Amino acid sequence: MSWFAQLFSRRRRYDDLSVSIGEHIAERAEELMESGTPRAQAEQTARREFGNVGLIEQRSRELWQRPTTESLLADVRFALRQLIKSPGFTATAVITLALGIAVNATMFSLVSAFLLPHLPGRDSKSLVVVSSVNPDARFQADTNPVSPPNYAAWENDTRVFSAMTAADEYRNGSLSGSGQQPESILYAAVSANYFSVFGVNPQLGRAFLAGEDQQGHDHVVILSHGLWERRFGSDPTIVGHTVHFNREEYVVAGVMPADFRLLGFPPQLWTPLTLTAADHTPSGRKNRSLYLFARLAPGITFNQARAQLNTLAQQAQQDFPDTEKRWGASIRTLPDFLIHNFNIGTALAVIMTVVGFVLVIACANVAGLLLTRAVGRQKELAIRMSLGASRFRVVRQLVTEGLLIALFGGGIGLLLTYFGIQFMRAGLSFNDGISAVPVTLDTNVLLFAAVISLVSAILSSVAPALKASHAAINTELKNETRSASSGREHNRLRVVLVGGEIALAMFLLIGSCLLICGVYVLDHQKLGFNHDHLLTAGIGLDQARYVDASRQNQFVRNLIAQLQPIPGVKGVTIASDLPASGLGNVAIHIEGQQESRSNEQNTAADVIVTSDYFQVVGVPILSGRAFNDRDDATAPRVVVVNQQFVHKYFQDRDPVGKQIQLDIPKVPPAWSQIVGVVADVKSYSEDPRYEPEVYEFYDQRPVASFSLMLRSTVDPTSLTPALRHTVAQLDSELPLLRVMSMDGVIDLQRNGNPLFSKLLATFAIFALVLSAIGIYGLIAYSVGQRTHEIGIRLALGAKVSDISRMILRDGFKVAAIGSAIGFVMALPLPKVFDSIFEGLLPFGSPAVYPIVLAVMLIVVFCATFGPAQRATRVDPTTALRNE
Amino acid sequence: MAKDPDRRDLFSGALDLMILHSLRVKPMHGYALAKHIKQASDDLLQIEEGSLYPALQRLLKEGLLESEAGISAKGRPTRIYRLTASGARHLEREVASFEKMHTGITRVLAVARA
Numbered sequence: 001m002s003w004f005a006q007l008f009s010r011r012r013r014y015d016d017l018s019v020s021i022g023e024h025i026a027e028r029a030e031e032l033m034e035s036g037t038p039r040a041q042a043e044q045t046a047r048r049e050f051g052n053v054g055l056i057e058q059r060s061r062e063l064w065q066r067p068t069t070e071s072l073l074a075d076v077r078f079a080l081r082q083l084i085k086s087p088g089f090t091a092t093a094v095i096t097l098a099l100g101i102a103v104n105a106t107m108f109s110l111v112s113a114f115l116l117p118h119l120p121g122r123d124s125k126s127l128v129v130v131s132s133v134n135p136d137a138r139f140q141a142d143t144n145p146v147s148p149p150n151y152a153a154w155e156n157d158t159r160v161f162s163a164m165t166a167a168d169e170y171r172n173g174s175l176s177g178s179g180q181q182p183e184s185i186l187y188a189a190v191s192a193n194y195f196s197v198f199g200v201n202p203q204l205g206r207a208f209l210a211g212e213d214q215q216g217h218d219h220v221v222i223l224s225h226g227l228w229e230r231r232f233g234s235d236p237t238i239v240g241h242t243v244h245f246n247r248e249e250y251v252v253a254g255v256m257p258a259d260f261r262l263l264g265f266p267p268q269l270w271t272p273l274t275l276t277a278a279d280h281t282p283s284g285r286k287n288r289s290l291y292l293f294a295r296l297a298p299g300i301t302f303n304q305a306r307a308q309l310n311t312l313a314q315q316a317q318q319d320f321p322d323t324e325k326r327w328g329a330s331i332r333t334l335p336d337f338l339i340h341n342f343n344i345g346t347a348l349a350v351i352m353t354v355v356g357f358v359l360v361i362a363c364a365n366v367a368g369l370l371l372t373r374a375v376g377r378q379k380e381l382a383i384r385m386s387l388g389a390s391r392f393r394v395v396r397q398l399v400t401e402g403l404l405i406a407l408f409g410g411g412i413g414l415l416l417t418y419f420g421i422q423f424m425r426a427g428l429s430f431n432d433g434i435s436a437v438p439v440t441l442d443t444n445v446l447l448f449a450a451v452i453s454l455v456s457a458i459l460s461s462v463a464p465a466l467k468a469s470h471a472a473i474n475t476e477l478k479n480e481t482r483s484a485s486s487g488r489e490h491n492r493l494r495v496v497l498v499g500g501e502i503a504l505a506m507f508l509l510i511g512s513c514l515l516i517c518g519v520y521v522l523d524h525q526k527l528g529f530n531h532d533h534l535l536t537a538g539i540g541l542d543q544a545r546y547v548d549a550s551r552q553n554q555f556v557r558n559l560i561a562q563l564q565p566i567p568g569v570k571g572v573t574i575a576s577d578l579p580a581s582g583l584g585n586v587a588i589h590i591e592g593q594q595e596s597r598s599n600e601q602n603t604a605a606d607v608i609v610t611s612d613y614f615q616v617v618g619v620p621i622l623s624g625r626a627f628n629d630r631d632d633a634t635a636p637r638v639v640v641v642n643q644q645f646v647h648k649y650f651q652d653r654d655p656v657g658k659q660i661q662l663d664i665p666k667v668p669p670a671w672s673q674i675v676g677v678v679a680d681v682k683s684y685s686e687d688p689r690y691e692p693e694v695y696e697f698y699d700q701r702p703v704a705s706f707s708l709m710l711r712s713t714v715d716p717t718s719l720t721p722a723l724r725h726t727v728a729q730l731d732s733e734l735p736l737l738r739v740m741s742m743d744g745v746i747d748l749q750r751n752g753n754p755l756f757s758k759l760l761a762t763f764a765i766f767a768l769v770l771s772a773i774g775i776y777g778l779i780a781y782s783v784g785q786r787t788h789e790i791g792i793r794l795a796l797g798a799k800v801s802d803i804s805r806m807i808l809r810d811g812f813k814v815a816a817i818g819s820a821i822g823f824v825m826a827l828p829l830p831k832v833f834d835s836i837f838e839g840l841l842p843f844g845s846p847a848v849y850p851i852v853l854a855v856m857l858i859v860v861f862c863a864t865f866g867p868a869q870r871a872t873r874v875d876p877t878t879a880l881r882n883e
Numbered sequence: 884m885a886k887d888p889d890r891r892d893l894f895s896g897a898l899d900l901m902i903l904h905s906l907r908v909k910p911m912h913g914y915a916l917a918k919h920i921k922q923a924s925d926d927l928l929q930i931e932e933g934s935l936y937p938a939l940q941r942l943l944k945e946g947l948l949e950s951e952a953g954i955s956a957k958g959r960p961t962r963i964y965r966l967t968a969s970g971a972r973h974l975e976r977e978v979a980s981f982e983k984m985h986t987g988i989t990r991v992l993a994v995a996r997a
Contacts (some may be wrong), residue, residue: 013940016962021936023961024914030957050932059933060940064987 002239010064017060025050044853055806072400079401089373090405093366096770097409098416100362103355103763105413106420110428111352111443113437114344117263117335122199128302129337130154130292130309132162133328136585136603139838142330143341145169147288148279150316150329154292160308164294165190165197168264168273172540172705174735175231177244182735184538186432188267191272195222195256197293205239205254211290213272217526220272221250225258227268245269247733264342265291285323286665293334294354294819306331325413326601342433346836347756354512354763357504359456361770364497364504366460368774370402371494372781374468381468395465402461403454410453417441419447427755430748467493498771498778499818505771506822506856511829513848516757518833518841522688523750525842527580528620528681531742535716536578537723538737542707545731549633552702558730560610563710566722571616572713574698576608578707579617580685581745586693587663590649591671604645604692605683606662608701611715614640614678616711624656624676627697637700643680645692662694667701686753688842692874709742716741768859771818776863779811783867790871790880811864812857819856823849898938900981903947903966903974910965912955913939921949939964947973 025046032042047053083090113871119125134144146154155164168189176182195207202222212220221243223232230240242249250271278284296305313329332340339345374381376516408607409413421441546552556574563572577583583605590602611627614620623642631638639660646655659671680690698706712719720739727736783790790803826849833841905911905919913935920930942948947970953963966974 013943017936017940019960020913020939020962023912023959024932024953025916026959027914027955027957052933056933056936060937062945063937151910366893 003819014057014061017057017466017767021050021053021057025053035100038766058542075397075400076404076465078397079404080400083404086373090408092806093369093405094408094412096362096365096773097453097460097764098454100359100408101413101449101452102350102416102420103766104509105417105445107348107351107355107425107759108448109417109421109439109441109445110344110424111348112442112448113439114263114342115339115348116444117437118259118261119335120198120200120260120262124198124334126295127198127334128294128296128305128331130294131330131333131337131414132288133313133330135326135328136587136601139840140341140343141516142328143337145288146290146292146329147285147323148275148290149285151292151399152275152280153316154312154329155294155307157308157312160297160300160305161294162297163193163197164292165192165194166273166290166292167194167265168289169267169291171267172538172737173246173269173271174540174542174733175243175245175269175338176247176733176735178453182733183231184540184735184737185268186266187269187271188265189271191273194270194293197295198260200256200260202254203235205252207254208270208272213274215274216278218274219250220253220271221245222254222256222270223252224256224268224270225260228255242735244540245271261436261678263338263437264433266432281321282323283666285320286663296661302331302333306575306607308751313748340489344434347752350515350836351756351759351763353413354760354767356510357508358770359452359765360768361501361504361767361774363456363459364501365770365774365777366402366405366456367464368494368777369498370398370461370464371467371497372777374464378468385469391469394469395462398465398468399457399461402465403457406453406457406460409456410449413453414441414446414449417445421459428752430750430752430755434752463493463800477758494778494781495814498774499814499821501771501774502815502818502856502860503822503825505767506819506852507825508514508767509764509852509856510822510826510848512760512834513852514829514833514845515760515841517845517848518837519753519757521845522686522840523753525682525685525688527685527746528619528679528690529579531580531746533712533714533716534617534742535710535712535719535723535739536742536745537708537739538705538709539574539727539734540737541734543704546704549702552704553633553699555730556610556698556706557704559708559727562726562730563708563723564720566724566726568712568714568719569710570713571612572709573610573613573711574706574708575610575613575617575618576606576698576703576706578709578742578745579607579619580682583683583693586694588649589663591659591661593649602649604641604694606694606696608663608696608698608703610698613695616709617681619681620679622677622679623654626676626678627695629699631675631697632699637670637702638675638697640678640695641674641675642678642690642693644690646677647696648692660694662696672696685749686751686840688840717744753773768856772859772863775811775815775860776867777812779807779864780867780870782810783807783871786871787874787879791872792878794874795876795880800872803874804872807868807871808864811860811868815857819853823853891943896977896981898934899931899942899947900974901928902938902942903970903977906948906964906966907971908932910963911960912953912963915956916964924949942970946970955980 012409025043029039029042029048033039034043036047050056055684103559130146131142132144132146133142134152135141137144145168148166151164151166152183155161155166169190172184173187174182175185190208190211192208192213195202201207205222208220208222209475211217223238223291228234228238235241236251239254241252243252244250256270273290279287296302306479309329309331309746313324313327316324317327385391385394418441421439423438428439541552541555546555560574563569585603586605586606609627611629611631614626621640624640627638639662642658646652652659654677655674658674660674661669661671663669678695681693683691683693708723710716710719710723717740723739724736727734740748792801793803803826901920902916905916905923911919916939917930917932917935934935939948943950943964947965947967948964950962950964953961955961
């Protein structure tokens with residue numbers, strides 16, 4: 001019989017036993033009565049002969065018991081009773097832990113979703129991603145996409161890679177037809193073997209066939225599950241139908257399953273990637289747009305692959321110094337690449353550290369509570385030990401209580417986590433890459449919650465239990481708690497705990513405030529242009545209808561002319577990229593300046609604008625002139641530069657009239673004259689620095705994809721219908737991308753910064769409140785313990801104000817030491833943050849330190865004030881009589 | 884933690900042996916069993932109740948006995964203990980080993996007396 005079944009059949013066994021024994025005694029008594037003994041005496045004799053019924057029953061029952069399980073169960077039952085007996089204590093401890101566990105588990109759900117990313121397909125962990133290393137990039141230089149010629153060269157090195165595939169990930173296309181509004185969607189152009197390298201088959205239809213990446217055969221698409229559901233109503237017969245995409249007919253070849261997704265790459269459909277002869281020319285080397293996914297050849301280690309790749313990159317540097325100089329190659333495993341590229345790790349690490357500290361503070365609080373309780377139960381424990389309970393047994397009993405508290409805390413914490421995750425999901429929609437990742441209460445999170453519950457149980461209960469069990473039996477039993485100073489001895493551990501809490505809280509507060517200030521400054525920095533009352537929209541002119549530059553130019557002229565008269569529109573302009581929303585960098589050469597004194601390439605952010613851009617966007621012209629109609633396609637090339645450009649490349653001397661040359665892929669190099677200097681505009685709203693910028697003139701260098709900007713006198717978004725209508729009149733199949741106000745664009749670029757700040761602030765305040773509760777508990781408890789002492793002091797003539805000062809001083813002593821430690825711990829934080837945020841956050845706020853210190857002291861004062869007041873109300877006569 | 888100080892006057896396993904053997908003859912309830920052993924041994928062996936009931940429970944637990952609700956000779960409800968198949972096998976083994984031991988001890992004693 002299994003012990004488990006025995007556990008349940010036991011009650012019957014016990015009953016059987018009682019019946020047997022009862023009958024035994026009764027029968028013996030009857031026998032005696034038959035031989036003439038009176039009933040009363042017979043029964044007594046029968047009992048005496050039988051012996052100790054209770055003992056025998058007990059001994060018989062023990063055979064059915066499993067001592068360890070039984071005593072554990074007894075411990076649990078006893079602990080439960082103890083906890084129920086003091087609901088106030090239990091509730092405080094459980095809720096404290098529940099909150100600590102909930103914030104940790106909620107934040108861990110993000111870690112689970114983003115840092116333990118879901119990988120599609122077969123054996124995807126062994127996939128590698130090959131990138132270029134951009135010598136001029138400031139951030140994530142080694143995740144740069146790769147040019148087609150390098151792709152061809154590296155793919156051919158079959159000694160290293162058994163299979164390689166390329167994806168041009170961030171393409172915008174327009175999907176129209178079936179009576180719906182043309183819709184701009186993100187798509188990826190991928191090599192024909194893309195899906196087979198991942199080892200994933202479409203859910204419907206087929207993957208791309210070899211040869212479909214050749215021009216003329218490439219009009220096939222594979223839909224993502226999301227697009228298929230949303231746009232095509234999960235039509236099971238979709239395969240073989242045509243869709244109207246980028247103004248042409250594409251045949252749907254397949255639909256991918258829902259779980260085929262890569263962190264940070266959310267394309268809605270895939271087309272074949274067609275690489276032409278032009279892509280493989282030396283100038284195609286500047287067109288670095290391909291993400292390469294590969295499998296290593298059998299027997300090749302990761303390090304061998306890296307070494308070989310470096311050799312190949314050096315070869316390319318030697319063969320094509322113009323384009324490949326200083327460019328390197330890097331290789332990462334797929335999960336490593338995705339996490340690194342997605343770049344959410346730093347923020348998550350900071351947040352996890354913060355919530356980890358919050359949990360430690362919560363544990364310290366619970367430990368403090370348990371300690372107080374253990375002191376109150378000293379006598380009970382002493383009695384148990386004097387009756388023979390081992391120290392281990394007593395510690396186990398106390399730890400069981402801690403475990404139970406953690407268990408309840410974990411349970412409630414998990415419930416709170418569920419809501420926390422709902423909340424996080426609502427907050428995590430600031431970009432497509434983020435919102436494509438499902439954040440759920442998965443097994444990782446459950447496991448994590450269980451582990452931290454266990455850890456917090458151990459953290460919070462072991463020290464108090466060990467301390468309590470150390471009590472000397474004799475003194476405890478004799479001691480009638482009449483000693484006035486016994487409190488101090490017991491309190492030492494609590495003082496350490498609370499001091500530690502305050503140190504941690506101080507550290508957290510300073511760290512969070514530094515980060516929040518940094519984020520605030522970043523999000524509120526001057527961008528250098530007038531960003532309110534500006535409506536923006538992206539437009540991508542397709543090759544099919546806008547074959548050449550003159551057609552594109554014509555469209556832009558018409559568009560501006562038609563938009564201008566709309567009521568509420570003050571000005572219209574276009575730019576290749578929106579200001580402060582991330583500009584591409586180009587290499588530049590300056591006439592008369594020695595090339596590369598150092599090994600460094602001169603670069604500048606490059607943007608192409610129409611003539612009234614500066615006026616519409618609100619960028620002042622500092623010297624020279626803006627573009628005008630005489631600078632047409634046939635006139636000499638002209639550019640405008642910003643102040644930072646002048647500062648960096650002309651040492652602040654007037655550059656007007658000087659010639660520079662821009663190094664642009666697929667554009668024949670030509671010298672351009674600088675005609676004007678404009679004020680600095682941030683090239684990215686979340687970059688604290690200004691970059692050198694070059695403005696080109698749209699008429700001289702038209703581009704197919706650009707952003708439209710309308711300066712309005714009314715709420716900019718109210719112009720959206722008029723804008724859509726005008727564009728539809730010019731071209732009914734042209735989709736508008738992301739029609740939104742400039743302020744909206746900047747909000748999006750904050751990329752979760754406000755959420756990050758809010759979370760940090762919440763957790764830091766949480767830590768502050770917890771440590772305030774901690775110090776309140778400590779002082780209130782010691783006042784309670786010292787009632788007797790205070791009574792004596794008062795009776796001997798101490799003034800009420802002396803008493804309250806004494807209590808406050810006790811509180812402040814702990815707070816001062818804790819704060820000082822936290823303060824010193826926090827001193828190197830700005831440097832640490834600078835290095836982990838790669839200088840991306842401005843930290844010029846030493847004022848944070850004294851402010852946080854002041855706040856901490858005020859909070860400590862408030863927390864100790866109540867108990868101090870209570871101490872002054874001690875009535876000497878009652879205090880002395882009492883006990 | 885079943886300590887068995889109460890069996891010190893019998894060699895280990897002797898009580899089990901007698902219980903099993905008695906019950907093979909006839910299923911009995913506790914009191915009858917105690918009486919049976921006492922009578923069968925001509926009052927030479929007094930079984931203490933303090934040993935009998937724990938021993939019964941142990942044999943139940945090991946699956947050598949089973950118990951069922953029954954009526955005692957006096958018409959009161961009690962539990963009748965019965966030997967199981969595995970109890971019978973166990974008894975045979977124990978009897979065999981007991982006899983061997985008994986022979987051995989007797990021989991040693993015989994030598995000593997000589």
